Amino acid sequence: MILPFRRRETGTKFVHPVQPAPRTAVLAPGFQGSRLVRVFASGWTADAARFAPSSIAGPLEELRKVAELGFELRHSVVVLTSNDDATLSDEDREFLWSAFGVPVFEQQLGPDNELLAAECGAHSGMHLVGDFPTLRRDKNTCACGNPAPRLPRRARINELTDLLA
Numbered sequence: 001m002i003l004p005f006r007r008r009e010t011g012t013k014f015v016h017p018v019q020p021a022p023r024t025a026v027l028a029p030g031f032q033g034s035r036l037v038r039v040f041a042s043g044w045t046a047d048a049a050r051f052a053p054s055s056i057a058g059p060l061e062e063l064r065k066v067a068e069l070g071f072e073l074r075h076s077v078v079v080l081t082s083n084d085d086a087t088l089s090d091e092d093r094e095f096l097w098s099a100f101g102v103p104v105f106e107q108q109l110g111p112d113n114e115l116l117a118a119e120c121g122a123h124s125g126m127h128l129v130g131d132f133p134t135l136r137r138d139k140n141t142c143a144c145g146n147p148a149p150r151l152p153r154r155a156r157i158n159e160l161t162d163l164l165a
Ligand SMILES: [Zn+2]
Pocket: 120, 121, 122, 123, 124, 127, 142, 143, 144, 145, 146
């Protein structure tokens, strides 16, 4: 029997906004999979559909394609944005919500797919990930319990880091 050659995955570990992570298909390159997270670097494929994810993560364009195919999700959609993209608009959020009927989370990523800011289950802004020593801790603790400072929705993290520089 010949086993298919599996290249060791390199890339940044995908951090799902909900832990423990559900069965998730990541539709973007540069990520590392795990037991329940499978990476489809070239986007949605028949293999991705066979994987039967209950959550998908990827850039907005990829998620739109999956929505148009009518694929059903049971858990969540994670929109990956970067500093070069526009952040998720209310219209896009509405579109994903009506297409999939599951919670929508945004995550802002750095150039190496590292997580910079992430929306939590309370959906009241994006928690900053990492150290921002000059930034005060959030006085109004988020309903999720995470005290990390938050960016308002649709704020870009690079604007904030410029302010802090
Ligand atoms: Zn929160």
